[in-house]
Amino acid sequence: MDRAWLELPGFRGLLLRLGLLTTLQAGAVMLQALGLAAAVATLFHGGTGAEAALGLALFGGGWCVRHTLIWLERRTADRFAERTAEALRVRLTETFFHMGPVAAAREGSGRLVTLAMDGIDRVRVYLELAIPRVIGMAVGTTLLIAAVAWLDAVSALILAVSLPVLIAFFILMGLAARRQADRQWQSHRLLAHHFTDALRGLRTLRELGRSRAHGRTVEAVSEQHRGATMRLLRVAFLSSFTLDFFSMLAVAFVAVGLGLRLIDGAIGLERALAVLVLAPEVFVPVRMLGTDYHASLDGKEAWADARRILDERRRPGGGASDQDGRPGVPLSDEREGETPASASPVGADACGVRARSPIRPFVVPPARVDRGVLPDLPSLHDVGVDGEDGPRLTGIRAELPPQALRIGIVGASGSGKSTLLDVLSGFVRPDRGELRLDGRTPGISEVESWQRRIAYIPQQPYLFARTLADNVRFYAPEAQDEEVRAAIEAANLGPLLRQLPDGLEARIGEGGRALSGGQAQRVALARALVGGRSTVLLDEPTAHLDIETEWELKATILQALHGKRMFIATHRLHWMADMDWVWVMERGRLVEAGTPAQLLERRGRYYSMLTNREEEGRDDIHIDRQAR
């Protein structure tokens, strides 16, 4: 019995229905036993088949009714479990969005997907099995013993006494097995994992020339594992052995007792037979509980895990892991009114113009001209963000000159570059201070509409398991093919597009055509161009690429994002020469800001980063000395 059941909607009704079905089942079992006993007794006393027909019909009817009731019970429990699990699944996925991408990544994105799919399936199995079993145990067993008592008190006594003994032994044996398993857990885990480990490391083994020799170890360890498992199972199976053994013993006792009293004439054959048929039925619920208990354990765990995630999000402001997880996008908010395209001042035609003059690689982008002042100028006011181990951002105060369109954020890894981008994008709401847009503090719905005016290009952009076109028009699904094509050309994906036999309709992402890192970046870039988003955030877009691809991609990005405001967080300093404004981050603080030329002139940290790149290992000391 799980306390959490009581909170499930509709649980009381289910309890009532299942209780009723279990009671009826006990009645049917009784009917079936009495019928069979009557028929056999009639036949035994030399009656004809016709005379026994009533008894047999009773038996057959009881049998069929019983199995119909079992069927109904399963359906009832299943419908309830399915409804509960599906509702839980939907709530859980909603919660994922409430958590936001940063908190979700911390929980482990893959783990969350597995929990919401396989985990919730197991929760369904758990509810479907556990609830009827507990009721069967509580109601069914009692009723059946009462039925036996009505027929024969002595037999009922034997059963009633053996039942707790049996349960006690069952639990004892289970505990013994658990203790042994705990003792051997470490070595057992190692043995069990060995083969997977060997396979995952097979390439490494092969490269070290050890893979052949390791093959013999694999089989030897597998055999060791078998030995260890069998030792464990010898104890583990004892618990179900006790169930079997004691129930059999009890039935045998009942049978012998009945036999002896029959000889005395203390009981009639028909009644004795009925008791004999009923006796094993008394143990059916407890045995089913024993079998299904283990089958549903992992479902119970998954349920607890899901509830933990739901609870953490529900609690306002509580818990350390909640800090980054405050709703980035409140789902309850109304937002049907506006369309993303109309919210943006930079029209889609900007892409169209560029498409007609596709850029060539190795061409430095043209000088930046005709800079109008874009709205949505973000500024940060004493922003602080806490992480699990200390603050990630502290006292960030940053304003930009209105005409600054290309903003570079530089710093060593762990200096807070990415967190700064997360604050700018609204994925993380600061714990202290605030983000302002054009000097105003945005409300929740304004943050939301701000999010629909920005695009985000991470180091490894996610490609959806859809067509190339759908990936590109992800932010603006209503975009026409021409606009998509224009964006693809602007992102210099044209050569790829022409290679694809299905063109725009070619599937990419999981299960589709594999793209290289550079191509994936270009898809993300094209995505940012469709729908006229005015601001683009880039998080380390090129560092992991080979240097030639990096060079080409840089040219494309600068060209394609011309006229938009871009923030780029990177440790690749070559970007900075093309920036209008540079923020230098150091251990969660903004230590320098200005145009690249100004910063060079200052001969501060930016300057030392640029000139001492190869000495980065010793940078810390260097910079600290300079700071003092």
Next chain:
Amino acid sequence: MTFTSTGRRGSGRAASQTRAARRGSTAKLALAALLGLGALLCAAALLYTSGHLISSSALRPENVLMVYVPIVLVRTFGFGKAVMQYLERLAGHSAALRVLSSLRGRLYRLVEPLAARPRSRVRTGDMLGLMAEDIERVQQLLLRFALPALIAAAAYTVGIAAIGRLDPGFAVFMACYAGYLLLGAPALALLGGRERRRRARQARRRAYTELTDAVFGMQDWMLSGRTREWLARFAEQRRHAAALEGGLRRRAWRMHWLSQCLSGVAIILLSLWAGGLAQQGAIGPTWIAAIALAGMPLLEALIRSGDATARVTDDAAALRRLRDTELEGERLAADDARSAAEAAAADAALAGHEVDGHAAGHPCELRLERVCYRYPGETGDTLRDLELHAPPGKRIAVLGRSGAGKSTLLSLLQGELAPTAGRALLGGHPLWAGADSQAHCAVLGQQPHLFDTTLAANIRIGRPEADDAAVMRAVRLAGLEPLVESLPMGLRTRVLEGGRRFSGGERQRIALARVILLDRPIVLLDEPAVGLDPRTEQALLRTLLQALEGRTLIWVTHHLTGMEAMDEIVFIDEGAITLRGTHRQLLQSSAHYRRLYRLDRPAAG
């Protein structure tokens, strides 16, 4: 775990051992089935003798001793059933685990030669992890399906035979009747739900992809402002999938219900038949109850095996996947054998050449002469006319875009692939010697696997016999000393699964220590610093170049850091070398190179 070698044995002996193991496990499985049948018969006999006992007692015998034998039998059967069932489960698991052991060994031997080959299905660790899971599923298949089915078939045979002794006509009838439970119901369960199962699987896969897209692409979903649209669609999809899956479950229960009702009717028929026999005087009236009761557990066994069939399809898919992997392994082994013969012929021809002045050179001299490589079934060459010469100690950097052929080049140098044209030579002999080739070089890859064992065992993995001093020296050279000293258990610290305990840079250093300890004259580096932050990258590369001083180095890299220390820099594009020279030469002669260099060193330009 034990990574130490257990000594070399002939492969023929290993094969015969596998066969023996398979025979052993078949025997064990049969034993388990027998025990299961025994348990079942005990259960039947228990009810049978109790029915008989009660009926005999009802005749009011003069003496209790008249029913003494049945009394003892009742107890014996009760005890016997519990014991046999216990033994059956043990024997079944033991047999299944034995099958798993030999399956693991066999699959390992098959995929082992493919692991480092580009474009092989089993190259990635994840793919192989899936295979390990598939093997576990074989256990389920054996225990949940094969064993109950065997027992049910045996129970069926015994039951029908028992009836047949008394009344052959009725036996034929019951054989057909119970035959539905044994074969008909499972067949219906398998065939009938096929289309529905396929649709349910499809719906499930779609929901999985959908959710993966949502969680991994969450940033884009939020920015697109379409989260609610997604949630609504997902809920709708789940409703659809849940309806399909629920339909399948309810279908299985309907079938179960039908089987149960049929078995109830069977018991009625058995009682009527026994009553008829008793009237004819063929059996004593005391056996009527016995026969009716004994039928129950036997019929139950048939139903149980039928229920198991419906759940078997997923496990069967795992079995199919394993079979596919096995076939690929066998096909590639055959390919290798063919190429090996060709290579041997080429080598023989080469041996002839050597006489006329073509010196074999130093045994560690690497030379690629007009090497081409084309993957089977492709129309274009992945590598074209590659010339590379590396006398001992030379350091060559290889650069190129993804897909330029860098990993194919490395596989050629490792001797995993044989050139389709031209020659790849080590000390004048072909590099490639088939699947049996022993590694002549050490490789430091992008994501070296750390095994779930101690740090020391991980470093020793390439040379298990290395002594502690050698390990310590490798640790020192790899710059791991501070890390090892910071660990309370030192070198005996367990590396958790996949090396989660260590950072990316530390993992690479552990792998570097392996390579140092292995002490091979040639080291191939496959972008060992990719994905590391610049500071860690710098430090690692510094250590790496220092520690591997004096060895031949082929270094595939994505940045220009460290190029000053290279003897030759080679750019590959679409399988051919487009640019080569030393750092100084290239800086002078190539504008392209200068541009790239400025990316890495913005202050230098």
